[in-house]
Amino acid sequence: MTLPDLIPSNIAPLIEHFKDYLPMDADDMAMLLPRVSERQIKRRQFILQEGDVCQHYNFVVRGCFKIYKVDEKGGEHNIQFVTENDWATDIGSFHAEKPSELYIEAIEPAHILQIKRPDLLFLYVNNPKFDRNFRVIIENKFVELQNRLLQSFCESATERYLKFLEQYPELSQRLPNTQIASYLGITPEFLSKIRKDLVSK
Amino acid sequence: MTLPDLIPSNIAPLIEHFKDYLPMDADDMAMLLPRVSERQIKRRQFILQEGDVCQHYNFVVRGCFKIYKVDEKGGEHNIQFVTENDWATDIGSFHAEKPSELYIEAIEPAHILQIKRPDLLFLYVNNPKFDRNFRVIIENKFVELQNRLLQSFCESATERYLKFLEQYPELSQRLPNTQIASYLGITPEFLSKIRKDLVSK
DNA sequence: AAAGAACCTTAACCTAGATTAAGGTTTTTA
DNA sequence: TAAAAACCTTAATCTAGGTTAAGGTTCTTT
Numbered sequence: 001m002t003l004p005d006l007i008p009s010n011i012a013p014l015i016e017h018f019k020d021y022l023p024m025d026a027d028d029m030a031m032l033l034p035r036v037s038e039r040q041i042k043r044r045q046f047i048l049q050e051g052d053v054c055q056h057y058n059f060v061v062r063g064c065f066k067i068y069k070v071d072e073k074g075g076e077h078n079i080q081f082v083t084e085n086d087w088a089t090d091i092g093s094f095h096a097e098k099p100s101e102l103y104i105e106a107i108e109p110a111h112i113l114q115i116k117r118p119d120l121l122f123l124y125v126n127n128p129k130f131d132r133n134f135r136v137i138i139e140n141k142f143v144e145l146q147n148r149l150l151q152s153f154c155e156s157a158t159e160r161y162l163k164f165l166e167q168y169p170e171l172s173q174r175l176p177n178t179q180i181a182s183y184l185g186i187t188p189e190f191l192s193k194i195r196k197d198l199v200s201k
Numbered sequence: 202m203t204l205p206d207l208i209p210s211n212i213a214p215l216i217e218h219f220k221d222y223l224p225m226d227a228d229d230m231a232m233l234l235p236r237v238s239e240r241q242i243k244r245r246q247f248i249l250q251e252g253d254v255c256q257h258y259n260f261v262v263r264g265c266f267k268i269y270k271v272d273e274k275g276g277e278h279n280i281q282f283v284t285e286n287d288w289a290t291d292i293g294s295f296h297a298e299k300p301s302e303l304y305i306e307a308i309e310p311a312h313i314l315q316i317k318r319p320d321l322l323f324l325y326v327n328n329p330k331f332d333r334n335f336r337v338i339i340e341n342k343f344v345e346l347q348n349r350l351l352q353s354f355c356e357s358a359t360e361r362y363l364k365f366l367e368q369y370p371e372l373s374q375r376l377p378n379t380q381i382a383s384y385l386g387i388t389p390e391f392l393s394k395i396r397k398d399l400v401s402k
Numbered sequence: 403a404a405a406g407a408a409c410c411t412t413a414a415c416c417t418a419g420a421t422t423a424a425g426g427t428t429t430t431t432a
Numbered sequence: 433t434a435a436a437a438a439c440c441t442t443a444a445t446c447t448a449g450g451t452t453a454a455g456g457t458t459c460t461t462t
Contacts, residue, residue: 128329135336
């Protein structure tokens with residue numbers, strides 16, 4: 001539980017995150033530590049913009065981000081919210097080193113830990129624990145995304161909204177309804193109507 | 202390119218698939234070989250049904266599968282087609298050992314290679330190459346799924362259909378339009394209308 | 403070779419959710 | 433602390449795509 005003294009405590013949440021998957025010994029931490037850098041992000045600040053190559057795996061220590069795409073007509077579509085102890089990255093852009101189609105923007109002031117591409121590759125090549133950890137992390141992300149697709153195919157907007165409230169009760173307090181509507185794939189006006197209809201029942 | 206004589210050639214496509222990610226030596230193959238079993242699947246046969254726990258990672262050597270969910274009203278929604286040299290598995294059900302919400306059904310007679318859960322876990326624990334390979338495989342699947350979600354959010358049915366034809370020209374020959382419509386998230390009747398409108402332009 | 407099943411298309415009508423517009427409230431920023 | 437920006441709601445109108453129904457065609461199975 002307590003970390004060796006030589007590990008600065010501000011990277012502790014990331015170490016704890018990895019420990020959810022596999023035990024991390026002092027050597028593993030020593031390998032990770034010099035490859036992680038901290039950053040404070042202001043509200044409305046971007047850590048990725050359309051057209052840029054995603055250069056980092058970003059671990060959120062505190063705060064909240066939205067990952068979204070802007071369509072031809074300028075509409076924003078949230079594909080994911082990322083909060084404490086989760087990763088905010090465009091995996092496709094990161095690995096293929098291709099320009100991203102996505103924006104990643106802080107909805108709240110945030111504190112993140114970043115790992116650069118060459119550093120992550122170093123970790124993969126030199127310590128199989130990182131391959132393992134990220135395999136499992138991405139499996140979980142895949143399942144989350146698949147459930148999202150299934151919901152958007154199989155359920156009405158009202159059902160999706162109710163399940164969102166149930167599944168992310170904390171997020172639904174933290175976020176403005178505009179952002180939730182964008183995540184659900186509907187307009188804020190229609191969400192407003194859904195909320196009225198739910199109350200009147 | 203040529204495999205050692207002791208490896209039966211009918212597992213060759215899987216070995217080649219792994220070689221796309223990392224070199225495989227004789228020891229790796231010797232570890233893999235006894236943990237893979239072959240199966241012939243008939244058209245319309247299921248390798249996974251709703252309610253069952255997904256027990257295998259299924260590698261498709263030949264044929265085509267659809268992975269779909271059935272909604273409350275009995276409607277089918279294809280989330281993915283799987284053809285040669287790809288994996289047909291419900292990753293969520295497999296790893297959590299929970300009943301699946303999905304069906305995986307052969308659209309064409311198929312030949313698959315299966316790895317059981319305990320065998321895959323053995324490979325993960327005893328040879329880090331498998332963690333690596335499946336990390337990369339799932340990263341790619343994640344990106345594919347994310348693009349699908351983005352398209353369904355940002356584009357009209359007509360645009361989605363045109364991109365499908367472009368991205369999977371071979372599949373669009375192989376599949377009936379009913380199945381393509383279900384993948385695009387529209388009814389066969391509406392796809393028929395889209396096709397008519399496209400021709401008349 | 404025939405019967406049944408799956409598939410494709412057209413067309414009339416229907417609905418979930420979008421759009422536009424407007425007024426009020428809360429939050430942010432200068 | 434005031435102006436600007438973001439947010440929320442309501443209501444009228446509009447539209448992409450669904451539903452129902454029906455007829456024709458092409459596979460599959462016996």
